[in-house]
Amino acid sequence: xxxxxxxxxxxxxLVLLLAYTVVFWGVSILPSDPATIFxxxxxxxxxPEVVEQVKQFYGYDKPLLAQYFGQLVQLASGNFGFSLSxxxxxxxxxxxxxxxxxxxxxTATVFAIVISVGIVLLATTSRFERLRKAVRxxxxxxSSVPTFWLGLVILQIFSVQLGLFSLFPDGSVASFVIxxxxxxxxxxxxxxxxxxxxxxATMRLPHVATARAKGGTPxxxxxxxxxxxxxGPALTVTATTVGALLGGSVVTETVFSRAGxxxxxxxxxxxxxxxxxxxxxxxxxxxIVAINLAVDLIxxxxxxxxxxxxxxxFSTRLGRFQ
Amino acid sequence: xxxxxxxxxxLIAAGVLAGCxxxxxxxxxxxxxxxxxxxxxxxxxxxxxxxxxxGFYSTGNLFLQIVDRLVYTDPRNGxxxxxxxxxxxxxxxxxxYTFTIRDGVxxxxxxPLTADIVKANLDQVGKGDPxxxxxxFTDFVGYDRSEVSGNTVTVYLSAPNTNFYRVVAxxxxxxxxxxxxxxxxxxxxxxxxxxxxxxxxxxxxxxDQKVVLTRRDDYAWPPAxxxxxxxxxxxxxxxxxxxxPGLRAGAVQSGQVxxxxxxxxxxxxxxxxxxxxVIPVSAPLLTSNxxxxxxxxxxxxxxxxxRALQLGIxxxxxxxxxxxxxxxxxxxxxNHDDPAFVDLGDKIEYNPDxxxxxxxxxxxxxxxxxxxxKDGRPxxxxxxxxxxxxxxxxxxxxxxxxxxxxxxxxxxxxxxTTAYNIAVADPSKxxxxxxxxxxxxxxxxxxxxxxTLTFAADDELIALSGQELSATDPQKRNDVxxxxxxxxxxxxxxxxxWDEVQVHSASPDVHIEFTNLTEPLFxxxxxxxQAEG
Numbered sequence: 046x047x048x049x050x051x052x053x054x055x056x057x058x059l060v061l062l063l064a065y066t067v068v069f070w071g072v073s074i075l076p077s078d079p080a081t082i083f084x085x086x087x088x089x090x091x092x093p094e095v096v097e098q099v100k101q102f103y104g105y106d107k108p109l110l111a112q113y114f115g116q117l118v119q120l121a122s123g124n125f126g127f128s129l130s131x132x133x134x135x136x137x138x139x140x141x142x143x144x145x146x147x148x149x150x151x152t153a154t155v156f157a158i159v160i161s162v163g164i165v166l167l168a169t170t171s172r173f174e175r176l177r178k179a180v181r182x183x184x185x186x187x188s189s190v191p192t193f194w195l196g197l198v199i200l201q202i203f204s205v206q207l208g209l210f211s212l213f214p215d216g217s218v219a220s221f222v223i224x225x226x227x228x229x230x231x232x233x234x235x236x237x238x239x240x241x242x243x244x245x246a247t248m249r250l251p252h253v254a255t256a257r258a259k260g261g262t263p264x265x266x267x268x269x270x271x272x273x274x275x276x277g278p279a280l281t282v283t284a285t286t287v288g289a290l291l292g293g294s295v296v297t298e299t300v301f302s303r304a305g306x307x308x309x310x311x312x313x314x315x316x317x318x319x320x321x322x323x324x325x326x327x328x329x330x331x332x333i334v335a336i337n338l339a340v341d342l343i344x345x346x347x348x349x350x351x352x353x354x355x356x357x358x359f360s361t362r363l364g365r366f367q
Numbered sequence: 368x369x370x371x372x373x374x375x376x377x378l379i380a381a382g383v384l385a386g387c388x389x390x391x392x393x394x395x396x397x398x399x400x401x402x403x404x405x406x407x408x409x410x411x412x413x414x415x416x417x418x419x420x421x422g423f424y425s426t427g428n429l430f431l432q433i434v435d436r437l438v439y440t441d442p443r444n445g446x447x448x449x450x451x452x453x454x455x456x457x458x459x460x461x462x463x464y465t466f467t468i469r470d471g472v473x474x475x476x477x478x479p480l481t482a483d484i485v486k487a488n489l490d491q492v493g494k495g496d497p498x499x500x501x502x503x504f505t506d507f508v509g510y511d512r513s514e515v516s517g518n519t520v521t522v523y524l525s526a527p528n529t530n531f532y533r534v535v536a537x538x539x540x541x542x543x544x545x546x547x548x549x550x551x552x553x554x555x556x557x558x559x560x561x562x563x564x565x566x567x568x569x570x571x572x573x574x575d576q577k578v579v580l581t582r583r584d585d586y587a588w589p590p591a592x593x594x595x596x597x598x599x600x601x602x603x604x605x606x607x608x609x610x611x612p613g614l615r616a617g618a619v620q621s622g623q624v625x626x627x628x629x630x631x632x633x634x635x636x637x638x639x640x641x642x643x644x645v646i647p648v649s650a651p652l653l654t655s656n657x658x659x660x661x662x663x664x665x666x667x668x669x670x671x672x673x674r675a676l677q678l679g680i681x682x683x684x685x686x687x688x689x690x691x692x693x694x695x696x697x698x699x700x701x702n703h704d705d706p707a708f709v710d711l712g713d714k715i716e717y718n719p720d721x722x723x724x725x726x727x728x729x730x731x732x733x734x735x736x737x738x739x740x741k742d743g744r745p746x747x748x749x750x751x752x753x754x755x756x757x758x759x760x761x762x763x764x765x766x767x768x769x770x771x772x773x774x775x776x777x778x779x780x781x782x783x784t785t786a787y788n789i790a791v792a793d794p795s796k797x798x799x800x801x802x803x804x805x806x807x808x809x810x811x812x813x814x815x816x817x818x819t820l821t822f823a824a825d826d827e828l829i830a831l832s833g834q835e836l837s838a839t840d841p842q843k844r845n846d847v848x849x850x851x852x853x854x855x856x857x858x859x860x861x862x863x864x865w866d867e868v869q870v871h872s873a874s875p876d877v878h879i880e881f882t883n884l885t886e887p888l889f890x891x892x893x894x895x896x897q898a899e900g
Contacts, residue, residue: 077789084502085791085819092505093817095495102500132418132556141574205617212618213609214576302609304415304575315784 053341057334064330065120065323069113072319079317080105083129103127116320120327126320130312135324138309143328146305149225149297150290156229158283161237165244165272170263184241188234192293196227196300213302224301228293232286239282243275250274277348284340287333397644397878398895402595406894407603408877410887411615411627413755415575415608418556420501420539424755424869424885427538428628429606431886432580434541434563437466437485438532439590442883445651445706447532449591451480451542451564460837461529464522472588474544475568485520486513488542489535499551506534506806508836527837529844530806533652537806537884564588566599566890578606586890593891594880600893612757619643619872625894626873626887631757632691635870644873647693648881649866651705654812655697656759656802657861658750659820664797666748673859675725676748679773680766681717686865689761695866699852700809702866706841707848711856715863722773731774739774749778751790752800759800762864794822802867808832810851813860821860828854 080099085091100106103126104115119126125135133141168180203209203223210219247253248271256270295307306325313321412425419430439450449455452466472480493510495503503510509526524531534540544562547555554560558572566589567580586598607624609615615627616634620641630638630645639645660667660676667673682696695703698712731739731746739746750766752759760782767777780786781800790796799820805812813820814828831851838844855861869885876895880888 075789077792081792082788084505085788091791091819095502095505098495098497098502102497102502127553132420132552134553138417145575200614200617204623205621208621212614212621212623213607214573299610300614302576302607302611302614304573308575308610312784316788317785 050342053338057331057338060334061327061330064326065117066113068323068326069116069319072317072322073109073112075317077317078105079129079319082316082318099129103129116323120323125324125327128313128318128321128324130316130318130321131309135320138321139306139324139328142304142306142309145303146291146294146298146307148221149228149303149305150294152221152225153228153232153290153293154283154286156226157233157236157286160229160233161240161279162272164233164237165240165275166264166267168241169244169248169267169271181241184234184238187230187237190230192227192231192296193300195230196224196297199223199227200300214304220301224297224303227300228290228297231293232289235282235286236279240272240275240279243278244271247271247274273347277344280340280343280347284336287336288329291329397873398876399878402600402878402891402893403896404600404893405602406600406896407605408601408626408879408889408892408894409605409607409624410889411607411609411618411624413608413612413615413629413757414610416558416578417574419558419561420552420556422539424628425608427884427886429558429578430538430541430561430563431565431882432567432604432889433561433565433569434538434543435472435565435588436537436541437535439592440533440536440652440883441592442881443592445883447536451485451588455532457531457839459839461527461531461839462524464524464531465519466522466535467519469588470518472564473585474562474564475583476544476546476562478544478546480542480564482515482518482520484545484548485542486515487545487548489513489520489522489540491548492540499555501552501555504539506530506537506539506804508807527833528808529836529839530808533804534806537804538886567604570603576608580604580606589890590888593888595891599890601889604889616872619874622874625877626871626879628869628871628885628887629757630870630872632689632693632761632870634872635691635693638872642875644871644875644877645693646871646873646879646881647868648871648885649702649704649868649883650802650885651702651883652806653702653802653804653867653884654700654809655702655866656756656762656800656864657697657700658752658864659799659801659813659861660859661794661797661799662821662823662860663794666746667797669729670859671725671729672731672746673862675722675729675773676770676775677715677859677862678718678722678725679770679775680862680864681769682715682864683717684769685762685765689765690758690865691870693870694758694868697863697866700813700855700861700863701848701852704866707845707852709849709852711852711863714856719769719773726773726775733774737771737774738776745776746774747776747778748797749780749790750798750800751783751787751796752781753787754782754784756802757870763800791819798862800864808836809848809855810835813851813855825854825858825860 081091081096083099084096104112128135128138131138164180164183168177171177200212204212210217210223214220253266253270256266291307294305295311298305298307310325313325412428414425416426416429435451437450437452438447438455441448451469451472453469454467455465457464468480468482468485474480490513491501492504493507495501508528509524511523511525514521541563547560547562550560558578559569566583566586568583570579570581572578581603582599582601584598589596609618612629612631616630616638618624619627619638635645660673662668686694686696698710699708701708726739730741734740750763752763763779763781767779770777790799810828810832812818814825816824828851831847834847835851838847873879879892882888
């Protein structure tokens with residue numbers, strides 16, 4: 046077990062190094078540079094001498110290879126550098142907003158799981174066939190509703206027209222729950238889809254027939270014998286939605302004027318803020334790697350048939366991020 | 368993302384227009400009569416300020432409330448008037464400036480304002496401080512040193528600079544307390560660390576969302592021309608960042624914010640009909656909106672092509688079609704209400720026939736697909752422009768369609784921040800949409816070697832710049848600036864578009880004035896208590 050965890054951590058470090066390398070060279074080959082953008086900030090012109098001065102302050106005057114290794118050493122010692130576009134240390138900039146994004150994304154994930162389980166329960170246990178059929182169509186519908194459209198329609202009707210809640214976060218429950226629900230909609234779609242498919246497949250298995258034969262009610266059978274067995278793949282899908290959450294949060298944050306990592310990342314890219322982009326990418330990579338590692342470790346507990354040796358590497362799932 | 372933004376704008380605009388049909392009243396202005404005490408004004412800016420030392424409009428809007436400046440430009444007539452400096456003077460060729468510092472002023476941390484603190488501020492901003500990673504501020508052209516004698520500070524410049532008053536009237540020259548100056552760039556950039564002597568003090572902030580300021584009750588040193596000579600009337604200001612223009616309009620419409628900056632032309636009518644104030648605030652200290660031409664770029668190096676580009680733009684139609692009554696077509700690179708403005712509208716009148724003739728003459732013939740070509744190369748130009756203006760994108764879309772009729776293809780990157788950041792420093796990008804302070808001197812802005820508007824030195828402009836920056840007599844200065852404007856327009860170093868204006872919308876119960884940098888002066892603002900918040 047220890048050896049398995051250690052090798053997974055080693056793989057994770059390799060992924061981080063690759064992410065750093067790709068970001069560093071990707072941003073460096075862009076035609077402009079962060080020091081110029083910093084000096085020209087808000088102005089239509091800049092003084093080239095001042096740009097040189099700023100490059101010296103932050104080491105952007107050194108050869109690229111020296112910068113690459115220099116920053117790598119700094120990163121290893123926990124120094125993420127200075128974000129020129131925001132005038133703050135990268136760690137401060139990220140710390141400013143990461144809580145908001147975690148709250149939003151975490152709540153959205155919980156909502157998404159509740160919605161998914163709700164859909165599955167309705168679709169498998171309802172007495173009305175029409176309702177069961179209708180509910181089955183919800184996941185494809187949810188995955189095709191654009192988040193920004195949904196957010197704007199809700200804002201337009203309930204905030205601007207009816208004045209039921211604020212257009213921007215004002216500390217009220219509604220101004221937090223509604224963006225989380227909007228973000229949960231596209232996240233819940235793949236989870237519900239997979240959970241439903243698996244639940245239906247599981248229901249055809251002999252042990253479910255046995256459970257029914259014992260006289261179990263549909264709800265009891267689902268809860269005790271189906272959901273747990275069907276949860277494995279859904280868990281994997283939930284883990285892969287981390288990327289989608291970050292992407293979705295860009296839109297949700299923009300529409301609901303919220304602070305968060307998504308909008309910070311967008312600004313960082315627009316201003317070629319190398320240090321900030323690196324900090325954000327590394328943070329996201331760590332989050333994705335950690336969640337996938339956690340899922341791999343939980344999997345055998347959920348489904349004893351899956352032994353660690355059979356467990357799939359995270360790289361196969363990595364390709365599924367949207 | 369831009370599609371998202373368009374949709375946001377469109378949907379909310381539609382909603383605002385739909386909602387306003389119930390109102391049906393004529394546009395109202397703010398309340399008149401005796402100012403009323405108390406209340407909180409919620410002000411929506413277009414972005415959140417993370418760096419107190421940055422030069423955005425939004426930075427000035429926030430820090431005007433917290434940090435006082437040496438002098439104040441009277442928005443009614445552009446005169447330089449006393450603020451922290453109770454009097455000021457300069458020598459004949461504008462190389463020595465003397466400021467007498469007002470007595471009895473304290474910073475919000477209780478420390479007194481002294482001439483020494485003023486000197487420390489000017490030195491740090493003017494020369495930079497490498498140990499603190501603070502670069503020198505570009506606008507402090509030729510700043511050499513400051514000397515203190517009693518309560519006066521004398522500034523010595525290495526070369527004449529008549530614009531120095533304007534520079535110290537701006538946000539970056541605001542006077543901050545010793546505790547702020549002691550910090551490095553990173554420390555000074557944080558809003559909570561900025562200690563000033565302003566009418567409001569920092570209370571709290573939520574990163575990327577809002578900043579709350581409270582009134583300073585013992586404030587007694589406003590700009591000499593402020594209508595309010597005591598502490599602010601308002602108890603608090605809440606500054607919100609709402610990035611989407613349509614949402615800002617929606618927020619004013621629904622009464623969730625009291626004042627918003629950056630209102631789109633498409634939202635103006637709806638807001639006015641709903642009884643909101645629509646306030647166009649002009650910015651005479653900036654150039655008009657222009658497309659600076661990088662004349663080193665092969666396609667636009669021929670002045671005939673540049674002239675054709677200008678004559679191919681119907682500025683009046685642009686204002687009528689995609690802007691609004693709040694806007695005015697520019698007739699020079701300076702705005703109409705700049706005292707140094709000269710009307711060059713005759714030289715750049717819309718004339719598509721002449722434009723076509725000039726392009727033919729320059730060797731650009733109409734190709735099979737309608738786009739002009741020369742030596743097999745199509746006449747394809749790109750433009751990038753700052754996203755700080757809500758109208759820049761539709762305006763260039765309009766120009767794009769006008770130029771298409773002439774056989775010029777415009778690749779419109781207006782509104783794309785990444786493209787703009789690259790274009791600012793790239794001489795090969797032919798057009799840069801902007802409007803900018805000309806504190807460094809209008810002639811140098813367009814003519815200095817390595818200037819970023821044209822990227823080309825212009826000897827005639829450099830010669831004029833000496834006169835421009837040393838002319839302390841207003842008439843002489845205006846005469847020189849007239850020549851500079853003529854040079855820039857005759858050589859088509861910039862395409863003249865529309866006057867700079869920042870359109871605000873406000874609730875009818877808020878009385879508010881703006882500086883001529885379009886900053887809201889909340890020190891004199893008040894809110895009528897009759898109407899509900």
